[in-house]
Amino acid sequence: MAIVGELGATTLWMAICLATYSGVGSIVGKIFGIYSLLESTKKSVYLLVLVLGVCTASLVGLFISRDFSIAYVAGHSNLAMDHIYTWVAFYAGNEGSLLYIAFVLSVMAALAVRFAPSRIRPTLPFSTAIMMVVLVFFLVVMALMANPFAKLPITPPDGEGINPLLTHFGMFFHPPALMAGLIGITIPTAFALGGILGKQTRDEWVEIGRIWGLVIWLLLASGLLLGSWWAYTILGWGGFWFWDPVENAAFMPWLVLTAFIHSIMVQRRRGMFRMWNIVIINIAFSLALYGMFMNRGGPVPSVHSFGASSLGWVFLLFLAFGTVVPFAIFFWRFNLLRSARALESMLSRESAFLMNNLLLLGIAFVTLWGTVYPLISKLITAQEITIARPFYDQVNGPIMLALIMLMGIGPLIPWRQASVATLFKSLMWPIIVAFIVVVIISLIGFTKLYPLIGYGIAGMVTTGITIEWVNGCRSRRLAFRESYPLAFAKLLMANRPRYGGYIVHLAVVMVLLGVLGASFFNIQKDVVLAQGESVDVSNYSVKYVGTNVVSRSDRVSYLTDVEVSRDGQFFKNMTSRRDFYPSFNMASTRAAIHSTPIEDFYIVPSENMADGSVGIRILVNPMMWWMWVAGPVFVLGTVIALWPDRRGSISKPL
């Protein structure tokens, strides 16, 4: 089997040569007009996928054949591990995740080159070169500092095994989606920078940049949601988001990308914001590099410290490079970037989009500030302090509410110019509904200010979107005599970026409902129960039936059975689990959750005592369900927004 390891190591070096050739070749070919060279570099970008594919496959092969002579395989798997977890073990450490990132980037680069629209072909070589610079960086770091094919001096009989926290369904998608999303930001950035390098400074890259931006935005969004879900079910704490430094590092690029997919619409529709879009994609790119720096050997302690390493400084250098160079290119071409037209009014969709962008960037930079402030404090006052959840909750909470409120108003403002009178007219019903919601909720007896504002805003956004849809359907019905369902479907199809966006906005409202419910109205109880004992939480009563202990080769599972009754009547038997892994001296939990749209009943064991009693945490989280259901809605909305225009076959938007 030794040959497989050699194959992997060899293809890694081949990939470095190929990527360097494509990068240098495309610049040289472009500058000297050697078209055969350009054609050849294009082919070698495609070939890279094959070479890195073989490289990836050989690491997978090593995992499957349990070749513990390879350090990475021995460090992240063992004989007891299910083969299905090879997928997770592959990126459980630095070396493998670098290979994963490189492979994904090569695939994306090939797709980007293959499906580049004719409009950006003249500057494509520059874009290719930028992608290759990033790829070469990852490949070289891998080959020299974190080689996944490095061998151990002595082959151990068994590997160390996979980190137990990673053996969860969410882990099959959360890390790969986030890593792919972070590295994927390279592609729209390369289009933007390649374009201005080649002096194509109008709107050539906009259409393709928007498509890539949306795809990557969706990757990051689903990665973040899946990560929250993983935290909710496995960390045994009942929370879903805790502003961990690495979480933040993935959250910030997503925020900036959210700003980007909005502001790029202004350029697409109106030819404005040409500079701004390049600035913002550059920011997203450097924040993505920062995210990878934090994740791979970052300096800040985090629950994601799976792969602590000495890679930190290399990533830091590349982060500096990846921040300075794009902005240098931007300033070099600064004078060529002019808007196609002037802004007509301060009250217009264009300016609403700019405000939305600034609020999103505001949240991103406040989060960044929270991450770096402890370092600043340490430098100036020599005092170690911590910035964690309470800080971000309190500082970002209000900005997010303001942003969601703008999300309700923005789509109702027309392009170019709006008059105050028409704006008030279209805002009247949303505002009335918001007030009704606030009054009803406070009459029910929930008088906390924050959630009241939040629910009011949720009502406003939902009403605004509903009215838009109802009006659109009505006029289609009148104009084309379509039935309501048909009119609705056709409406969606007529202006996909817009109505897909509305669906995503509804998903944001759903997330808001979940966050508000779980942060302000949750009921929590930590108790120790002896066998047969019971405890009341809200209108539930939990009786501890007993614990089954199951020993496996790598872990001991404690299955805790409880009998839950609601309002005095038998409701459900629930089994939650706590696995203890002796070799890691680590426990992972699997909560038992009964989830309904109204509330989650959540139970998780935190400690199994020697005398058979159990420490458990019981939570009632109102409206959490909505947060997870929002995931598919996000996907649906984004897919609709992305669906390509088949030109000529679509009726004009109304």
Next chain:
Amino acid sequence: MYCRFNRIGYSVGLFDMCSMYARYILLLMVLLSGFIFVHPLQAQSPEQEFSTMEYDEKEAYAIDGMIMCPVCPAETIDQAQVPLARQMKQIIRQKLSDGQTREEILDYFVDRYGEQILAAPKREGFHLIAWVAPIFIVFGALSLGVLALKSMKNAKEDIPLGSTVVDDHEDRHRYLGIVDQIVSQNQLSSSSSEDTVNSEGEDGDRG
């Protein structure tokens, strides 16, 4: 929390000099500024504790969320699953039922473990910067945005060569289609007749 009480204490001297109305306005401002700084969750009055026999559970959980676990990476004791965190939670409950306030309990932990035990620094002294900077970041960004919009309003229009005013999305597509054609004709050697076909496709009527 700290902040609100300090501020009221501060302003007592001012009160004597003020007329009745100004006094109310000042009080309102102080309360409002307190509100900006204080999360509603934390603003529960200490009096609530007397209503329960032992301690207010909500308050206990709130304090759990404000103290880091000293031995685990980036987790508060609310989240952490280690024995030390459990003991610390026990101490908090003990102190609450002894009638201690949130501040006293937090101070107790700071004395033992240093400032970094707090999940967020106190809003006083140097660390006020941490809390105030975000307000400046956001309002700074928004006012820069307004300035940018104003300058965009007065901007000169960049009308592409050889065309009249590009008026609409569709028009621009058509125009760019023409540009594509020209570009691909200029590059005959790399040619790809495919390009021309594509751009003709884009050139087609969208309506």
